[in-house]
Amino acid sequence: MKARTAEEPVDVRVRRRLRELRTRQGLTLQQVAARASIDESTLSRLEAGRRRLALDHIPALAGALGVSADELLGSAPPPDPRVRARPRRRWGLTMWPLTRRGAAGGLQAYKIVIDADRDTPPKELPVHEGHDWLYVLSGRMRLLLGERDMVIEPGEAVEFTTWTPHWFGAVDGPVELIGIFGPQGERVHLHS
Structure with a gap:
């Protein structure tokens, strides 16, 4: 614009x-x-x-x-830049929206806290259209990506296609991270 x-x-x-x-x-x-x-x-x-x-x-x-x-x-007053959406809780994840709807070309950013008890992956790992990007702020995150089982430490970022079977959870306590999802990933993580 x-x-x-x-x-x-x-x-x-x-x-x-x-x-x-x-x-x-x-x-x-x-x-x-x-x-x-x-x-x-x-x-x-x-x-x-x-x-x-x-x-x-x-x-x-x-x-x-x-x-x-x-x-x-006159000109329109500038919109309030603060994002004031309520957190959403689902499957051991609490997600705070950091972007508004429609911002960033369909990408949505979230602050995410993974509960300590989200430590066991499902029998079948989800697959969906899209791309995920995660940055760990604190705690240790377990990421299953296809056949790979990884521990992501604070300060590390991961980026992957969600056509690969995947799941993320906590290793030994809660995990705080920033996540960026496309519309398809947002639907799966928040609404499925």
């Missing part, structure tokens, strides 16, 4: 704000057009930049969106 600069033309900024405010409020073009007493096709062309924005459009559109004309003309 291209960075927005202070030099952004007013008409471009208003069109962007129109679309942002309308979609954030869950309003359709038809609803906003009706509230502003303008044609739906006119509103569509205004948002798309195919019709020139006139000053007399501003008060009606601002009123339709429940904002002041200054808010419509």
